[in-house]
Structure formats: structure tokens, C-alpha cells
Amino acid sequence: SQWGEENLQALSIQEGEDVTMNCSYKTYTTVVQWYRQKSGKGPAQLILIRSNEREKRSGRLRATLDTSSQSSSLSITGTLATDTAVYFCATAGSFNKLTFGAGTRLAVCP
């Protein structure tokens, strides 16, 4: 498997708090993408970070990539109840296609 963590992780926080979610991968990748999946919907891309970038920001989101430790993180500042979702990281896997980790289930309580 490509992933350091095979099973879905879960976090529960209060609205307004900041949160960081991590993912670790086993095989070198040129890119990490983060997706968010809300209940009953398909995943939607949030951020793409390449191996030559250490950090990428988009609004309240910040992604980091550490190729030496083969890990990436996604931080959300000032969370809202609407941020409640499952967050996946995805890397370039076999067939040169995206492979998705198990994800983190984030619950933001109002």
C-alpha cells in the first residue's frame, strides 16, 4: 500500500478552532492533492501542492509537503460548521493516476 495510515482517522473540534490533518505516504510522489468530501457528495479538490513547493495557501487552507519525511498536512484556520467533511490526500500512484488515502473525518461543532 502507498499509505502510512490505512484507516479513516476522526477529529471533532469546536467552530472557530484551527485544525491540522496529516497524511504520510510510502512511495515518492511529485504531487499531493487534498480533496474534501461532504456527506452524500463526491470528493472535490481543495489544494494541489508539488514536490518543489513546501507550502501552498488558499483562503483559510494551508497545505505543506515534506518530501524527506514523505508527509503532507492540511490546516484549516477559523473552522466553520460547514467544514465538516472527510478530507483525503491523494498522490501519484500506480498507472500514473491519483491514489487516495483513507482520509480524516472532521466534525466541526457549532
Add this chain to the structure above:
Amino acid sequence: GGIITQTPKFLIGQEGQKLTLKCQQNFNHDTMYWYRQDSGKGLRLIYYSITENDLQKGDLSEGYDASREKKSSFSLTVTSAQKNEMAVFLCASSIWGQGPSNERLFFGHGTKLSVL
């Protein structure tokens, strides 16, 4: 903007039955994908297609067939449903030629399969 439509939303089958899931996209994207999502697990690639009539196997193709009848549609067939199987099947599309370093997948809402 475009949309990916998956039908049906829910599918209940019997053990051994052949079941077909359908996907339509109006992005005019070249590449389409089928992923399987099991509860608490990551998405696993079943099949993908880079153009009309093309089919490429993914990590989980055994037990499935796929068909890309035209650029806008991609169907997946479960050849023999397994008893107590439960999963969500997600269809996605992207513009061909970009690869994971640039690629952005657009997903449908999924078909939830339950096998009795």
C-alpha cells in the same frame, strides 16, 4: 461549469447478480474513472478510460467490466455481486494529458451498492 451524473443513486442487488452503474459528464473531459470507496477506507481505482472506446485496468479491476460508449459516458458492471457487499462507487472525469501533477478530478455523487 459542468456536472457528473451517476445513476442510480442507490442499487440493491442479489448475490451473483450482474449489476450496471452509469455515469455521464458534460465537461467534455477526455478521461473518466471509476473508483470504489469502502467505509473507512481510501478510494481504489477500478477502471479508467482516456478516450472513447479506451479501457485501462486499475488496481481493483477483477470482478468488474467497464465500457466507454462515447466521450460523455462511462459505465461499470459488477459481473457477479458478492453477498453482503456494501460500497460506494464514484465516477470522475478530468482533462487528458495532465497527469497527477496537474490533474484535477471532478467527481459525481456516487452510487451506493448493497448486496443482499
